[in-house]
Amino acid sequence: MSLNLHNISVNFGNLSVLKDVSMKFETGAISVVLGPSGCGKTTILNLLTSMVKAQTGKLEGVGGHNFSYLFQEPRLLPWLTVKSNLKFVLGEIESKEKREQLCSRFLEMTDLSDFSDWYPGKLSGGMKQRVAIARAFAHPSDIILMDEPFQALDLKLKLSLINQFISLWKGEKRTVVLVTHDIHEAITLADKIFVLSEKPASIVDSFNIEEPRERRIPGSSEYLKIESRLFRDLIE
Amino acid sequence: MVLILIWKLISLFVGSEIILPSPESAFRALFRLIMEEGFLKTVLFTLKRGVTGFLLSAAAALIIGIAAGENRFVFILLKPLLTVIKTVPVLSIVLLAIIWLTTENVPVFVCFLVVFPIISGNVIEGIKNIDPHLLEMADIYRVSKIKIIFQIYIPSLIPYLLAGLSTAAGVTWKAVIAAEVISMPRSAIGTGMQFAQIQLNTADLFAWTIVAIIISSVSESILLMLQYFLPWRRQS
Numbered sequence: 001m002s003l004n005l006h007n008i009s010v011n012f013g014n015l016s017v018l019k020d021v022s023m024k025f026e027t028g029a030i031s032v033v034l035g036p037s038g039c040g041k042t043t044i045l046n047l048l049t050s051m052v053k054a055q056t057g058k059l060e061g062v063g064g065h066n067f068s069y070l071f072q073e074p075r076l077l078p079w080l081t082v083k084s085n086l087k088f089v090l091g092e093i094e095s096k097e098k099r100e101q102l103c104s105r106f107l108e109m110t111d112l113s114d115f116s117d118w119y120p121g122k123l124s125g126g127m128k129q130r131v132a133i134a135r136a137f138a139h140p141s142d143i144i145l146m147d148e149p150f151q152a153l154d155l156k157l158k159l160s161l162i163n164q165f166i167s168l169w170k171g172e173k174r175t176v177v178l179v180t181h182d183i184h185e186a187i188t189l190a191d192k193i194f195v196l197s198e199k200p201a202s203i204v205d206s207f208n209i210e211e212p213r214e215r216r217i218p219g220s221s222e223y224l225k226i227e228s229r230l231f232r233d234l235i236e
Numbered sequence: 237m238v239l240i241l242i243w244k245l246i247s248l249f250v251g252s253e254i255i256l257p258s259p260e261s262a263f264r265a266l267f268r269l270i271m272e273e274g275f276l277k278t279v280l281f282t283l284k285r286g287v288t289g290f291l292l293s294a295a296a297a298l299i300i301g302i303a304a305g306e307n308r309f310v311f312i313l314l315k316p317l318l319t320v321i322k323t324v325p326v327l328s329i330v331l332l333a334i335i336w337l338t339t340e341n342v343p344v345f346v347c348f349l350v351v352f353p354i355i356s357g358n359v360i361e362g363i364k365n366i367d368p369h370l371l372e373m374a375d376i377y378r379v380s381k382i383k384i385i386f387q388i389y390i391p392s393l394i395p396y397l398l399a400g401l402s403t404a405a406g407v408t409w410k411a412v413i414a415a416e417v418i419s420m421p422r423s424a425i426g427t428g429m430q431f432a433q434i435q436l437n438t439a440d441l442f443a444w445t446i447v448a449i450i451i452s453s454v455s456e457s458i459l460l461m462l463q464y465f466l467p468w469r470r471q472s
Contacts, residue, residue: 049376067376075373079391079468088387089377119468139377
């Protein structure tokens with residue numbers, strides 16, 4: 001079942017953060033919420049994990065899910081090895097064998113097998129975020145929430161992590177909700193894009209992207225078409 | 237070395253072995269004490285009392301410190317109690333303890349009370365400094381409370397705990413020996429000091445003091461050194 005937000009409004013005291021927002025996040029698709037910095041994008045993720053309650057409106061299909069979350073920072077436990085960091089979120093899996101299997105599988109898919117016994121302190125920023133991605137997929141979730149996880153990385157690293165993420169996702173097809181202010185990230189990843197305005201955030205545009213991901217290369221006509229639409233949405 | 241030289245000069249100036257024995261006579265007395273049959277037993281019994289009081293107190297301080305760091309109500313209850321324990325003179329505690337307890341247990345009890353506020357204070361400080369981002373991550377990934385305590389709380393607390401333990405280790409021996417001097421259990425460094433003092437055997441008193449200094453500094457450095465053996469610190 002898809003996740004539905006119906007006419008949601010959220011206020012923090014006097015501050016209105018979300019105003020009459022309706023969104024539908026399809027199961028097994030990557031939905032991107034694009035908006036300016038500080039517009040309340042993260043609040044949407046917090047609504048889904050029930051960390052924030054809406055004052056008005058209705059949430060549908062939110063209960064009973066198991067979430068993975070990719071944060072802006074990797075949020076690894078510094079005193080656990082890479083492998084133990086993955087195991088940390090596998091408590092719900094009873095069989096030890098299965099846990100081991102999941103760890104090795106996702107460490108391999110993120111090219112981290114050789115580093116499984118390393119402590120995070122010794123890894124570079126990009127590698128740490130890769131561990132966080134492996135952790136998100138190893139966790140038995142059906143929904144992955146992402147809060148600008150590629151922001152702190154340089155362009156080349158960002159591209160390679162996005163590609164790695166897409167190939168992992170293609171094998172699993174979990175429901176993904178990504179919030180970002182980065183147009184390129186949105187175009188490269190999204191099946192559907194929601195564009196939010198400045199605070200109090202409301203939806204200014206939303207559309208599906210039908211072009212296959214491998215054809216959304218910066219500079220290509222498909223890419224430019226989407227980009228100019230998003231530009232207009234965000235500037236106006 | 238400089239200290240011993242100054243000691244020697246002052247003792248020459250004073251010229252009385254009863255008021256200030258020379259370093260040679262103190263070390264001669266120390267050597268004689270070490271050679272005595274009961275010496276090892278005496279030291280071991282004092283060590284046992286100190287270690288018992290120290291460990292019991294550390295365990296209690298850890299549990300209560302976590303509770304107080306997490307729960308405001310426990311903190312409010314604990315705070316005045318800690319202030320009282322810290323300000324009551326050690327000797328009042330010793331004298332009361334002699335009325336309440338057997339001589340054997342007085343030093344353990346006193347040690348417990350002296351160590352408790354130091355370690356619980358450090359634990360509370362450590363709890364305040366736990367990274368809320370890690371707790372949020374664990375919460376979203378539905379990690380069990382027990383796992384959160386053992387894999388986030390305790391490792392985050394370890395540096396604070398070790399610092400507290402090494403401060404407390406120094407205080408432990410002062411408290412234990414002071415309590416022994418008054419309560420005079422059968423085999424004890426404090427009892428030895430008391431006898432030396434009664435007999436005006438100042439050299440012996442100095443010799444026991446040297447033993448106490450050695451125990452104290454060795455235990456303090458062992459606890460300080462432990463910090464460098466944490467695997468995630470060694471690697472990063």
